[in-house]
Amino acid sequence: MVGVSDLHGTPVLRLGVKDLPVVAHYIHTHPGLRGALSLLWAVDHRPREARYELCYLFTLSECRDWLLLCTDLQGDDRLFHSITPHIHAAKWYEREIRDMFGLIPQGHPDLRRLVRHEHWPKGTHPLKKDFRWDTVLEQAQGEYAFRRIEGEGVFEVPVGPIHAGIIESGHFRFSVAGEPIMQLEVHHFWKHRGVEKLFEQLRLTDAVPLAERVSGDTTIGHSLAYCQAVETLLGIHVPPRAHYLRSLFLELERLHNHLGDVGAICNDTAYVLAHAHCGRMKERILQLNDQLAGSRFLRGVICVGGVSLNLTDHQVAQVTAELNAIETDFSELERILFANASLTDRLETTGVLNERAAWDHAAIGVVGRASGMDRDIRRDRPFAAYEELQPKIALYRYGDVRARMRVRMDEIHESARLIRDIRARMPQGPALAEPSGAPKPGEWALSAVEGWRGEILYMVMAGEQGQIHRCKVRDPSFVNWPAIQWAVLGNIIPDFPLINKSFNLSYAGNDL
Structure with a gap:
């Protein structure tokens, strides 16, 4: 071990590159720790320092604390030891690092390209500091090597x-x-837009619009996760009222997406009536968003230091009144759905992701909680106003389409309850605060938000003169897409649209 430090309350162990796989395996498998790999990223520290840094963030199962492992590759060293043979959840992370930085995980069982499709020229690694963001690539020739099963029939x-x-x-x-x-x-990665490279062209206080567009249906989740990291770096103390308003907008985002998903799952079983009613209720919330913020998807609401929109008490009362009416409608629809035996038969045992597979993939959010993964950032690492609100967590163990729908249905009721609680508890006062400091180049912060799909993570590192040196974004879809490959096994292809909809993962949020 090279050293031990603290990053805003998270213990950091700095290790030699050869020692890291052993320590990671111990953290992952020890019964008292059972650390799930939550994030793995690399940083090119040039031109300030001639080194690459690799960081491994674990969430410990029992106490749900974070533990961070870091190691350095000095000078021209490009090789590091893969942890994928020990920890399956590292597979895509390490392939991504190879594509984006040219760092090679030795011992990785699958070194095919992930983000860089075969038409990218060899040696193109966009997140290296000597790669310009506006580079126009020449097209190369190549073909992706799919895994093949051969045999009669x-x-x-x-x-x-x-x-x-x-x-x-x-x-x-x-x-x-x-x-x-x-x-x-x-x-995947047909929708790769170079988002993390674009962050590096912006100042810390100017990048919220880009975060909002990482995944268009998760405007609040991504912008809030980004702002929390920046606020840590800038020493901003967000006002209490802003914390409550942030929680309110995050729950509104959860509500309209979950309503849409419940309807879409029903639609994929040809239950069109339920789809129509869920679409009607979702539209009411989108119109409510538009009335409050001038944006159906709540663009421009979250900003560094708080919120740009300080709702009046009358507006908050309008929100709760509308949600009370919608929840009454949804409860009636819920009773109809639970009484429909053919719908239950279609959803049960379809697309099962068992608890062991969910653990191996470090599955999170709706997908994880439907498969017994008892994790929710709102409870485990409270942000915004959730320490006071104390949300109740929906948890199922069947891991099938019905369990994933049940998690969403329970969370619809819980979001409505939380918003009523927000109205009762929200203090008066300002909704925006100014920075009280400036980070040194190389300082960084982590942030987590429980978006409607699941845990969103941001790592933001400050550069020179208020610029962003590195911003690592992890949408929950990046974690859960590999898991869907296991959930479909033994099902038939006509089941796939239903299974895929029950996961409802983001292509843009995954591909960045």
Whole structure:
């Protein structure tokens, strides 16, 4: 061990590059720790220092505290030891680091490209500091090497990346023998926009609009996670009223997305009536958002230091009145859904992600809680006003489509209750605070928000003169997309749209 330090309350162990896999394996497997890998990222410290840094963030199961492992690659060293053979959840993270930085995880079982598709020229690593953000790449030739199952009666069925309708680009390749799915391989990152590179062109206080657009349906979740990290760096103490308003807007975002998902799951079973009613209720919340903020998706509400919109008590009362009416409607629909035996039969045992597979993938959010993963940042690491609000966590262990729908339905009621509690508890006062300090170049902070899909993580590192040196973004979709490959096994291809909708992961948030 090279040293021990503290990062805003999180213990940091700095290790030699050869020692890190052993320590990571111990943290992951020790019965008293059972650390789940929550984030793995790299930083190019040039031009200030000639080194790369690798950081591994674990969430400990029992106490739900964070533990951070860090190691350095000095000078021209590009090799580090993979932890994927010990910790399955590291697989995509390490492939991403290889693509973006050119650092090679030795011993990784799958070193195919992940983010960089085969038309990218060899040696292109966009997050290295000597790579300009506006570089125009020449197109290279290449073909992705899909994993193949061979044998009599085995067929491959490719789906995408272009789909019917308006969903985003993603490729799914099924291997089937008869009807059951033997293998699904997800090939994404068609929507890669260079988001993390774009952050590095902005000042700390100017990047909120970019965070809002990481995943368009999670405006509040991503902008809040970004702002919390920046506020830590700038020494900003957010006013209490702003904390409550942030929680209110986050729950409104959770509500309209969950309502849409419940309806969409029903629609994929041909239960159109339920879809229509959920769409009606979702639209009421989107129109409410527009009345409050001038944006159906609440763009421009969260800002560094608080919120740009200090709702009046009358406006908050309007919100609770509208949600009371919507919750009454939803409760009636809920009774109809639970009484529908054919719907239950269609959802139960479909797309099962068992508890062990969820643990191995470090599954989070709705997907994780439907498979027994008892994690929710609102309770485990309270932010905004959640320490006072004390949310109740929906938890199921079946891991099927019905369990994922039940988590959403429970959270719809809980979000409505939380907003009523926010109205009763919210203090008076300002909703915005000014910075009280400035970070030194190289200082960084972590932030977590429980968005409607799950845990959103941001690491923001300050650069020179208020610029961003590095911003690592992790949408919950990046964690849960690999897990869907396991949930479909043994199902049939016609089940996939229903399973996929019950996960409802973001392509843009994953691809960045």
